[in-house]
Amino acid sequence: MKRKALYLVIFAVAAAGAGSGTWIASRKPNTPAAPQAAGPAMNVSAVSADLARMLDAYRKMIVLTLDEDKLSDAARARTHEVGQQLFHENQERIAKVDEALTKLLASGDPRRFDAVGGLLDYVESGEGLYDADRLAFRELMQSLLGQVAKDSSLPAIKLHKRVSEDLDALAEIERNYEKEIRAVFGRFESRSIALKREKWDSYTAYLKTLYQRERILKDYGVVLPYPAKPEPAEPGMPPQAQQPQKDEDEIFGKALPKKTIVLTFDDGPHRRYSEEIAAILKQYKAPAVFFSVGRNIGTLDAKGEAHLNAGAEVSRKLMADGYVLANHSLTHAQLSKQSGDGLKNEILGTDTLLRAVNPQRSALFRFPYGARNKEGMHMLADAHLKSVMWNIDSLDWADPVPSSIADRVLRSVDKEGRGIILFHDIHERTVKALPLVLEKLAAEGYQFAGWDGSTFKVSASTAAAPVPRAAATGYANSWAILVGVDAYKKWPRLQYAVRDAEGVGQVLVQKFGFAPERVITLKNEQATRAGILGAFHDLMERGKNAGGLQPNDRVFVFFAGHGATRKLSSGRDLGYIVPYDADPDNLATDAIPMTEIQNIAESLPAKHELFVMDACYSGLGLTRGGANASFLRENGRRLGRQMLTAGGTDQLVSDGGPNGHSVFTWTLLQGLGGKADLNGDGLITATELAAYVAPAVSSVSQQTPAFGSLPGSEGGDFVFELPEETEFLNTNTAQLSNDAIALNTKLDAKGPSPATGAPLTVVVKDLQGGTATITAPAAVPVSSRQQAQRANDHGLQLYKEKQYAQAETQFTEALKLRPNFALAANNLGFVFYKQDKFAEAARWFENAIKMDPSRAIAYMNLGDAYARAGQGDKAKNAYKTYLELAPGGSGAGYAKQQLEKL
The missing domain is CATH 1.25.40.10 (Tetratricopeptide repeat domain)
Structure with missing residues (x-):
């Protein structure tokens, strides 16, 4: 699994290390064949045995964490302890292999690329590999990519391209499992790695046929007892005697105030991921403690003096950014089995190194694996160090899927209500999971506590952390109903309505990740009254079933066709959308009144809904929607039901825009292309979209688009997250036609333009002919990298x-x-x-x-x-x-x- 690839690197390293000789290839069950490359003879049997142990360890870590919710707290703690031992044993091997691979690629030996090619052959097409096995190779491949990039020769460039494509494929594998586990969308393409798309359950079921938790634990000296039966309270025992353990000699996090979280990261510093994690934390103004392994920041000579390495510079940057450095032992040994000078060196050696990094290091200590003994606790007390444990384990050391890690943490936080979260700053998957966790916790009102030298507490500067752009939209699934009618039976024919619906559908799928199977398109004779209402009914029915419309989803509705207005006996106007089969003389029975659309909007079990109507009518009576500076945090809590229409009563839709679209839909598509990102944060809200489209369309036509919130809305705002453009401009890059450029020039001249982050206020029409003032939300803070992308x-x-x-x-x-x-x-x-x-x-x-x-x-x-x-x-x-x-x-x-x- 994860470690198969690593031992192939050992094969490759040996090939370049000795300069001559030949490979001896052998084949054993569950082990790859050695690549054929120049190099010395070597003991392949021994290497294959090591490789098999690494494969076993990776899979065993997953097996240990399966169905862990069925274990008692004590059994779960012992299981995690063994799992972390397995994990750190493999980390030791990874470090050695990574160092050897670096030497190989720096050697200049012309055969080095063939040797590394053997590694890639196995990762891409190794016999018996599951997709989930390949996820284990990702961080190794990223390290390899960086090392190959240092060489400018043509073979290195070709190898760099190959590794890049493999990393893209591994990302698709991860997204495939995220789609299954957390409903994250991903589109698979043909790359060097042929994806099998096995179900995660199929993979774990296969692992269960190979390993049993009890056997794994027993091999590591652990036998779990039968679940203890609850003991009756002793007569006269005070109730407080049965309360959870208090944070006294050790800090577990259970005594923190409600909705208070401490973020901790073990095993670093890491040359890449520690600083990436710090950058994410900074966006949320979230403090954290980094528990450092001493050997990662330096060594001690015979006199006990510190000699720092490159990791110490990473630690200095963390402290300079306000994060706390803490002690995680010298070598990550299991200190419960240590005593005497060995135990003392593990604890005090790292303290010496941390003091060399910065004398203001904290007095916090975390035992590796949480394993401690009385001697270790006494030694901490003598050294004036404080033991910090945890009560929420992310299991990022075992779980290869970021969204699964995030889901586990959030469920644990919801159960505990407070506590110390254990992460590790040595994984890319942790970097990916962290924004998902922080965004959700911030939205639910949790606060992040930092260490002030004596206790963990929330400072005033972190109590109201901003929500960053990452994972800001928070939707699970995205649904759309698109209707376009040109060839009416009894109404004047339109030219571009069908093309408008198709164009909007393409943007939703290709740009914003709507799954094609969740986009319903009705064109011409399909768009009867029964057909349109049936599509909405089908969506509501799906909400009653697994995999259907759910409360955390969004729904986008687009209609391009005729609209009509009928004056009621009360004098109030009522708007209609006109289906394909409607009779102008029977509007009340054949068309669909906006009151029915309102009822549908309130009935759909989705978080946010946006109705965009490229038709003209009035009489809906919308309520205004607002926004505030903490928009995204609040937006995740509030239902949103919004509508944007092309014009008012008796106004004709301008049906002759560029590329076969109406002027309204062309402007809508330009807005979704990025022009409606009025505050420049990479997010387009429905409010921003209306603020761009309404004045722009009004400036070039006789239409006055209207916007507002439907009854039942709680102020939520539909959000589109702009994807990052990856197009390298070249001679084949298409540019807009002259008529499209001419119209865009007019739209940009009259409409609002992207701002620098300040809220933008625009006056638009409401659907009753009056005016409404709408304000786009303030920009969400983004990193310099995101600013560069925008x-x-x-x-x-x-x-x-x-x-x-x-x-x-x-x-x-x-x-x-x-x-x-x-x-x-x-x-x-x-x-x-x-x-x-x-x-x-x-x-x-x-x-x-x-x-x-x-x-x-x-x-x-x-x-x-x-x-x-x-x-x-x-x-x-x-x-x-x-x-x-x-x-x-x-x-x-x-x-x-x-x-x-x-």
Whole structure:
């Protein structure tokens, strides 16, 4: 499993380490064959045995955590202790292998890439591997990617590309299990690793046929007793004697105030993940304690003096950012089995190293595995150190799926109500799970406590932490009903309504991750009154079944067709949407009144709903929706029922916009493309969408779009989260047509433009002909990396509108925020290329290649720039490199043609 790949690296390391010889390949059950590469003869049997033990350990960790909720607290604690021992034994092996792999790739031996190729062969197509097994390789592969990137030779570039594709495939595997476990969407593509898509339950059922928890525990010296029967209270025993343990000699977290959480991270510092975790914590203003293993920050000489290593610099940065450093022993040994000088060195040695990092280190200590003895506790007291345990275990050391980790933590927090959470800052999966946990806890009113030198408490500066952009929308599933009617039976024919519905559907699926099977599209004769109401009824019925519409879902409804208004005897106007089969003379019976839409909106069991009607009518009587500075935190709690319409009574929809869309739908699509992100935080709320669409449409047509909240809404706001653009600009990148650019220029001139984070207030029409003032929410704080991505995305949008100067400014801003942003460097180069500045373009394409040497399209662009600049030899080399990296790529034919010309 996880460790199969690691021992293949050992094979590869040995190949380059001794310089000559041949491999001896053998095959044993559950072990991979050694790759065929140059290298010395070696004891493959011994290595295969080690490999099998690593595979066993990984799988056993998963088995130990299965169905753990059925165990008693004591049994669960013993099980976790054994599981962590298994985990740390494998971590020891990983560190050695990683070091050996680094030496191999730095050796310069021309056979090193073939040796590493054997590793990749197994990860990609090893016999008997489950997808879940492959998840174990992810962090190893990321380390490998960084090491290969240091080499600029063509074989290294090709290897870098291969590893990148494998990492993409591993990410898809993870998303596949997240989709099953936490309903996270993912789309699988064909890559080097052929995904099998086994169910997680199938995988764990297979593991249960190989291992039993009792056997694993017994092998580690643990036999769980039968569950204890409750003992009757002794006569006269005071009630407080039966209360949970208080935090006195040790801190467990059970004595913290209600809804108070302490975040702790063990086993670091890690050269990459510790700082990433700190950056996430900073966005939430959440304090934390990092329990450091001494050997990760330095060594002690014979005199007991500290000699710090690179890990110490990571620790210094953590302290400089306000986080607490604490002691987690010198070597992560099981201290309950230690005594005397060995125990003393494990505790005081790391304290010496921490003092060398910063004399203000904390006096907190955590026993590895939570395993301690009386001697260890006495030694802590003599050294004036305080033991900190935990009452909420994330199990991130065993669980390979980030969303599963987050779900476990949140369920535990909900049960405990307070406490100390145990994470580890040595996993990428922890980095991914952490925002999911923090966002949910912040939304539910939990506060994060920090160590003030004597106790854990919440400071004023952290009591109201902002919610970051990551995982901000909080939806489980996304549903849509899209209706477009052109060919009416008895109403005037429309031209673009069907295309409008199709265009909106494409954006929902391709840009915002709506699953195609949850997007219902009704066109022309399908969109009868019965058909439309039946689609809503079907959605409501699904909500009664597993896998159907649930309270944490969102629903988007789009209608493009005729609308009508009928004046009632009371004098009030009532709006209708007109189905395909409606008779103009029987509007009351054949059309669908907006009152019925209101009832449907209130009946659907979803968190947020947005109805967008590209038709004109009034008489709905909407209530205003508002927003505030803590929008996202509050938004997760409140139901939202909102509607945006194309116009009012007796107004005709302008049906002749660009690309076969109405003006309203074209503007809507431009808004969803990013123009409606008025505060620049990467999120588009329904309120922002209305604030962009309504004045923009009014400025170029006779329509006055209206917006508001439907009855039953609690102030929630529908949210779209803009995906990060990944397009490398090149000669095949499509730009907008002249008529589309002309209309966008008018829309941008009259409508609101993206701001710098300040709330934007816009006056729009309500559906009764009056006016309403709506305010977009204040921007959610984002990291510099996210700001860079948003600048790049905005630049891409401007490029497609042929606004080159503005696009150049945005790509430049992206590179200021993120200097190693290869995507922005390429895109900046292409803006220069488009303006015939070929020398400047070539320099930026070269920069992009330095940042990401496996990006084939950058070599194509570089070849074009050199060719246009008259540097034929350099152009040839660039085209040839493109063909080496992407021999079957879409530009292969073009590159060959260019080589023939040169």
